[in-house]
Amino acid sequence: MSTKVAIIASNGGLFDAYKVFNIATAAAATDAEVSIFFTFEGLNLIHKQAYQQLPMPAGREHFAEGFKAANVPAIPELVGMAVELGVKIIACQMTMDVMNLKKEDFIDGIDVGGAVTFLDFAKDANVTLTF
Amino acid sequence: MNITVDKVLDCKGLACPMPIVKTKKGMEELQAGQVIEVLATDKGSVADIQGWAKNTGHQYIGTIEEGEVFKHYLRKANADEVKEETRYPHTVSHEELIEKINAKENMKILDVREPAEYAFGRIPGAISIPMGELEERISELNPEDVIHVVCRSGNRSDRACQLLDEKGFKRLKNILPGMKDWLGQIEKN
Known part of the structure; x- marks a missing residue:
């Protein structure tokens, strides 16, 4: 049976996005089954508009050049790859209700679910990560 | 040295996790038993490629460092080899x-x-x-x-x-x- 990787993404900055999607795509490319649960500010990472210009942490704006120099893919590109590799994306219904967001506000190919949807996947995961 | 391979994959200039993601895709185009040469400048790829091979069951053959470029060699696993x-x-x-x-x-x-x-x-x-x-x-x-x-x-x-x-x-x-x-x-x- 393949390795299962369960990730919770609960922060909405650019650094958070790279942590989540680098691990997720690397795991999926290594034949792992990956699910990410996006909750609270983590929803920014899959929001159609927000994910195109995620903020750098305050005072860390100068890293923008480093990202360019290292030829790191843009977040929408990484997300596209993750989806293509079969990473399952679950948006948190409760946060969506609180923030008045609809499924259409997010990128295509996501699932919407509650905490149990994620827990059902995570209960026998080999790796569980929180960002 | 020049080594005959079935496919060369250029990942030069790409950062993690791209060399791994591209290697996975490149490997899908190979027949079992064929060898791929992955060119990368990402220093992390040296350890990553080996870890990837270990976890996917493909064979890591070796790496040659030429200047700033790493040439990784992998062979696609054959289902009947496992037996x-x-x-x-x-x-x-x-x-x-x-x-x-x-x-x-x-x-x-x-x-x-x-x-x-x-x-x-x-x-x-x-x-x-x-x-x-x-x-x-x-x-x-x-x-x-x-x-x-x-x-x-x-x-x-x-x-x-x-x-x-x-x-x-x-x-x-x-x-x-x-x-x-x-x-x-x-x-x-």
């Missing part, structure tokens, strides 16, 4: 083989792995004819010679022995296990 079915009845162990080598017995060692695998380490003096080319290059071998055949696990060499046996070679031995467990002397490119 390691061996049928050719005449085999030789590593201990016996090392004794024969030390005694300078008159025999040939035929290595039927891919050129990249051969380049990264072989029994000294072994002749390289990849399994896929064996039939068309059979005239390079003499049916009267004592030939010991080796591959990585003992599976391809078993098929090679059976093929050679059908073609009239009768003084064959399959070296078991294969190069993955070889502790004797190694010759490299």
